[in-house]
Amino acid sequence: MxxxxxxxxxxxxxxxxxxxxxxxxxxxxxxxxxxxxLADKNGERLVALVMSExxxxxxxxxxVRGADHVLVADDPVFEPYRAGPYGAQFRDLVEERNxxxxxxxxxxxGRDFAGRVxxxxxxxxxxxxxxxxxxxxxxxxxxxxxxxxxxxMATIKCTTHRPQMSTVRAGVFDPADRDEDREGEIExxxxxxxxxxxxxxxxxRVVSDVVDITxxxxxxxxxxxxxxxxxxxxxxxxxxxxxVAASREAVEEGWAEPARQVGQxxxxxxxxxxxxxxxxxxxxxxxxxxxxxTVVAVNSDENAPIFENADYGIVGDLFEVLPELxxxxxxxxxxxxxSDD
Amino acid sequence: xxxxxxxxxxxxxxPDADDVSIDPETGTLNRSDAAAVLNQPDYNAIEAALQLRxxxxxxVSAVTMGPPFAVDVLETAVALGADDxxxxxxxxxxxSDTWPTSLALAKISEELDADVVVCGEESTDSSTxxxxxxxxxxxxxxxxxxxxxxxxxxxxxxLVAKRDIEGGHEMIAAELPVVVAMVFxxxxxxxxxxxxxxxxxxxxxxxxxxxxxxxxxxxxGLANSPTSVGGMDTADPVxxxxxxxxxxxxxxxxxxxxxx
Ligand SMILES: Cc1cc2nc3c(=O)[nH]c(=O)nc-3n(C[C@H](O)[C@H](O)[C@H](O)COP(=O)(O)OP(=O)(O)OC[C@H]3O[C@@H](n4cnc5c(N)ncnc54)[C@H](O)[C@@H]3O)c2cc1C
Ligand SMILES: Cc1cc2nc3c(=O)[nH]c(=O)nc-3n(C[C@H](O)[C@H](O)[C@H](O)COP(=O)(O)OP(=O)(O)OC[C@H]3O[C@@H](n4cnc5c(N)ncnc54)[C@H](O)[C@@H]3O)c2cc1C
Numbered sequence: 001m002x003x004x005x006x007x008x009x010x011x012x013x014x015x016x017x018x019x020x021x022x023x024x025x026x027x028x029x030x031x032x033x034x035x036x037x038l039a040d041k042n043g044e045r046l047v048a049l050v051m052s053e054x055x056x057x058x059x060x061x062x063x064v065r066g067a068d069h070v071l072v073a074d075d076p077v078f079e080p081y082r083a084g085p086y087g088a089q090f091r092d093l094v095e096e097r098n099x100x101x102x103x104x105x106x107x108x109x110g111r112d113f114a115g116r117v118x119x120x121x122x123x124x125x126x127x128x129x130x131x132x133x134x135x136x137x138x139x140x141x142x143x144x145x146x147x148x149x150x151x152x153m154a155t156i157k158c159t160t161h162r163p164q165m166s167t168v169r170a171g172v173f174d175p176a177d178r179d180e181d182r183e184g185e186i187e188x189x190x191x192x193x194x195x196x197x198x199x200x201x202x203x204x205r206v207v208s209d210v211v212d213i214t215x216x217x218x219x220x221x222x223x224x225x226x227x228x229x230x231x232x233x234x235x236x237x238x239x240x241x242x243x244v245a246a247s248r249e250a251v252e253e254g255w256a257e258p259a260r261q262v263g264q265x266x267x268x269x270x271x272x273x274x275x276x277x278x279x280x281x282x283x284x285x286x287x288x289x290x291x292x293x294t295v296v297a298v299n300s301d302e303n304a305p306i307f308e309n310a311d312y313g314i315v316g317d318l319f320e321v322l323p324e325l326x327x328x329x330x331x332x333x334x335x336x337x338x339s340d341d
Numbered sequence: 342x343x344x345x346x347x348x349x350x351x352x353x354x355x356p357d358a359d360d361v362s363i364d365p366e367t368g369t370l371n372r373s374d375a376a377a378v379l380n381q382p383d384y385n386a387i388e389a390a391l392q393l394r395x396x397x398x399x400x401v402s403a404v405t406m407g408p409p410f411a412v413d414v415l416e417t418a419v420a421l422g423a424d425d426x427x428x429x430x431x432x433x434x435x436x437s438d439t440w441p442t443s444l445a446l447a448k449i450s451e452e453l454d455a456d457v458v459v460c461g462e463e464s465t466d467s468s469t470x471x472x473x474x475x476x477x478x479x480x481x482x483x484x485x486x487x488x489x490x491x492x493x494x495x496x497x498x499x500l501v502a503k504r505d506i507e508g509g510h511e512m513i514a515a516e517l518p519v520v521v522a523m524v525f526x527x528x529x530x531x532x533x534x535x536x537x538x539x540x541x542x543x544x545x546x547x548x549x550x551x552x553x554x555x556x557x558x559x560x561x562g563l564a565n566s567p568t569s570v571g572g573m574d575t576a577d578p579v580x581x582x583x584x585x586x587x588x589x590x591x592x593x594x595x596x597x598x599x600x601x
Contacts, residue, residue, distance in 0.1 A: 020507070080511070083474065083484055108506055112486045115474035119440065124567035127439075127469035146576060147467050149358055154467075154573050161567035199483035199519075203501065203512040210508035218600065240600055252526045259508060264468070265525070273599045283358075290579050294596055302585075311582035312595040321589055328593040332601045 007100070010162040012069075013039040014102040016090070017050045017062055018109055020081060024058055026212070027105035029065050029175035031168055034132055035103055036066045036176065042139045044100060045069055049093065051078040051086055056186070063184035065176040070184060075191040077198070080205055081109055084198040087116025092192040094121050099163045101141050103132075106167040118165050124158030126166040130268075141166070150264060150287035171214040171268035172291075211243070211259050218242030219271045219292070221262055223285075224249040225278020225299065225318060230256065232322035233277060239329040245269065247279045263288035277318040281306030298322065345399035346456040346495065346517075350390040351446055351476070352403050352418050353380040354411040355466045379414040382461030382525035384421075389491055389523050390459040391422045391531070397493045400424045402453055406434060406445050412547050420533035420541035425548065427453070433552040436563025443475025448555040451480060456517045457500060462487070462525040473522035483515035486522040 015035045018025040032048065039046040048067035050058050052074065059070040071093060077085045086109075094102065094117060102117070104110040106128045118125035131144035131153075141164040143156045158164040213219060218240045222233035224247065237244045246256035248263055262269055264284040274292035278299065279285060286309050289295065297310035298321045307313045314321055356375035390401045403418035405411050406429040415426030429445050437445070450458045458477075463470035470486075477484035485502040489510065492501040501514045505524055533541075552558040563569070586592040 025507070082513075083477075083486075087478070108487045108504075111470050112474060112484070115439075115443070115471050116478045116484075118471075118567075119443065119475050119478035122440070122567060125439065125469075125471060126568060127467075127471050142571070147573075149465060149468070150576060152573050153576050155571040156568050157571040158568050200485075200513055200515040203514055205506070205509070205511040207506065207509035248526070258505060265462070273596060294599055295581060296592070296596055307585060308583060309579070309581055311584065312592055313583075313585045314587075314589065314592045315585060321592075324589040325593060328589065329600060332593075332597060 005160070005162050007162060010098045010100040012045045012047050012097075012099045012101075013042070014047045014049055014099040014163070015067070016102070016104040016110065017048050017058060018105050018107060019050070019052055019055075019058055020109075020207070022052070022058070024061070025105055025107060025109075025170070026175055026214070027107060027110075027168070027170035030170070030173040031103045031105060032062065032065045032067060033176035034168070034173045035101075038101060038132060038134055038141070041134050042100070047071060047099065049073075049090065051089055053079045059186045063186065064178045064180055064182055066179075066182065068184050070186045072186060072188045073191050074188060075193075077191070077194055080202055082198050082200055082202070083113040083116055084200065085193045087113040088193040088197045089191065090117045091120055093189065094123070094163060102163045102165045104165070104167045106169045110167050114165060114167050121163070122161055123163050123165045124156075124161050126156040126158070129156075129166045129168045130172045132166065132168065140164070146264070146287060149283045151283060169268060171270070211257065213243045213245050213260055213262070214267055214269055216243035216269065216271050218273045219245045219262070219269050219289075220275045220277070221245035221247065221279060221289075222250055222256070222277050223247035223279030224253070226250065226255065228253060228255050229319075232319060232326070236275065236322050236326045236329070239326045239333070240273075242271070242273070247282075247285050276306055276310070277322055279306055280304050281309050344495075346393065346397045346493070347454050348390045348393050348399055348401045349450050349453055349455040349458045350383075350386050350401055350403050350418065350423065351458065351460045351472070352383045352387065352405050352414045353461070353464050354378070354405060354407050354414045355380045355464055358465050377410065377413065379417045380461055380464045382463060382465070382523070383414075384530035385523045385525060385528055386459045386461045387418055387421050387423065388528045388530040389488075389521070390457075392528070393457060393459070393491060393493055397495045399456070402427060404446060404449050405429065406437075406442060415547050416541045416545060417533075419545045420538045421531060422537065426545065427550060428547040429550045429555070431551040433558050433562050436566060437561050438566035438568045439469050439471040439475050440567055441557075441561035441565055443472050444479050444557055444560060445552070445555060446472065447476045447479035448557055449550060450476060450518075452555070456519075458518070458520045460520065460522045462522055470522070473520050477520035480518070483517075483519040484521075485513065485515050485519060488521050488523050489527045491521065
């Protein structure tokens with residue numbers, strides 16, 4: 001087990017490119033954007049790492065999105081994702097090439113295998129960060145993360161161990177822009193893992209098209225107060241041309257898909273308008289919607305904390321308020337169309 | 342094949358989230374006066390561990406690393422049905438980040454000859470979710486995180502899990518020994534019976550382990566933690582208008598500009 005290391009021996013900012021069935025998780029492009037800034041500040045290269053059955057195309061896209069160098073490990077053992085092979089391959093590359101910083105999306109996948117890299121390499125691993133920077137004179141990674149369910153922000157540093165690893169929450173950064181003229185080197189690396197590293201086998205995998213609520217300009221979210229009837233939420237979202245979202249409580253009840261959950265353990269959304277109906281406003285929920293420009297709350301309990309965290313609110317039954325709102329929206333939009341004519 | 346399973350459940354003591362307040366004068370986090378409770382997601386871990394024991398047979402041992410008074414969360418676990426409890430307590434553990442914390446839990450799991458180690462999804466205080474994969478990595482065991490359901494296959498020395506993945510779920514079979522992290526809220530934790538509660542309060546005694554008992558005194562604590570908390574500040578509340586209306590028309594007028 002390596003003890004303290006000489007930070008001078010470590011350079012480059014690595015970004016893990018998460019893909020499933022050839023489809024790249026958007027957080028990976030967000031990390032290339034943020035990683036580019038860190039690499040430029042420290043005068044280091046931005047290196048992307050792809051593990052898949054055939055990663056050439058994804059590697060080319062990573063170059064277009066800002067990577068100077070892409071490491072590609074191609075092997076059927078990487079499909080579908082399992083912690084064992086991903087962790088072991090990533091670890092072997094880290095030990096061979098000594099990156100300074102390694103960023104991994106804070107998805108279930110990223111948070112599943114990151115520890116299998118950090119533990120054997122004795123690296124510092126910061127969880128679920130929402131802000132990244134480097135310290136001016138030292139070049140140390142400053143990873144900021146919410147704790148106590150979002151009541152406080154902690155800055156985590158890793159002074160004597162390398163690499164400085166972080167999992168980073170999805171949706172908090174903008175994805176890197178594409179630039180077809182950008183050049184970078186793509187390197188297919190030796191695959192150093194096999195089935196023996198897996199300790200597990202996939203029996204079945206059921207994945208439907210994943211909705212993405214993180215880009216929506218308007219979000220209408222329902223909570224436990226809907227008592228399982230999301231139709232008023234859906235109608236209002238439909239009238240507004242927005243996306244339906246939910247609290248964790250509603251997702252756990254099976255009333256909404258997990259991909260629609262907003263909050264600490266769900267998605268971070270940054271819409272112009274966020275309407276929360278039948279949601280109490282627990283700190284873990286607020287964390288995912290704090291960046292909304294305007295927040296509207298509908299709740300039957302005047303003491304619900306959501307009102308303290310909303311711009312506009314109404315104390316009332318969502319089954320009465322939302323249909324009325326939907327009607328107003330339809331009317332207003334209808335008028336808009338006629339006056340434009 | 343293993344006849345009965347040695348099941349370890351990891352439970353953490355945390356400040357009661359409802360009690361953690363922000364000092365209005367200093368703007369700092371006030372958690373010293375917060376009651377210490379069992380990490381909410383760990384109730385789901387205990388429930389899953391007890392269900393495994395019901396299906397396969399064996400024992401459930403609750404394990405916690407923390408100060409001496411963390412024995413309370415072991416008592417809670419025993420009241421709910423755990424067979425025994427191990428308290429890893431030592432000044433040497435102070436300031437441990439997830440690297441040494443998972444090492445300590447990995448060592449005790451090895452010591453107890455665990456077949457399955459069950460954890461919660463994450464803690465409610467520092468909520469890294471890194472401890473369960475860390476335990477698995479230290480021992481080079483299999484891991485199953487974000488688990489919604491478990492299906493033991495003792496005849497194959499395997500544990501099958503339904504895992505929550507982006508956009509769906511997967512069924513995955515892992516070799517024993519395996520570390521599991523249950524999705525918070527995924528099962529309905531039982532309520533402790535009175536009999537068991539009295540037993541836990543009066544007769545139960547935790548087994549104590551120091552860092553040197555586990556042979557890791559040189560590898561734990563602040564000095565051996567690769568990360569350190571460089572600073573904490575209270576998150577500034579986002580400024581909001583906080584305007585409450587009596588009728589839908591006024592409410593709609595307030596945000597009409599945003600939508601048309
Ligand atoms: C580790 C951890 C992570 C978590 N992560 C998340 C997360 O990512 N996202 C998240 O949302 N939560 C998360 N939570 C859970 C969070 O603490 C709350 O339990 C949850 O947000 C509550 O959901 P809710 O507001 O829908 O339900 P409740 O708190 O039950 O609130 C329901 C609200 O509906 C109102 N209501 C009832 N009927 C009506 C009606 N007819 N009309 C109008 N209003 C009505 C009630 O007054 C009440 O305020 C997490 C918790 C933990 C411990
Ligand atoms: C503000 C703050 C931020 C921090 N950020 C980081 C960070 O980014 N990286 C880092 O490495 N460390 C960090 N730490 C240190 C970390 O919180 C401790 O190591 C902690 O003891 C374990 O992490 P956790 O609470 O996040 O556990 P999690 O991994 O969230 O817990 C998951 C499960 O593991 C089990 N478990 C966890 N701890 C114990 C325990 N002591 N005893 C028994 N079972 C347990 C429980 O089943 C629990 O449900 C931070 C600490 C603070 C105060």
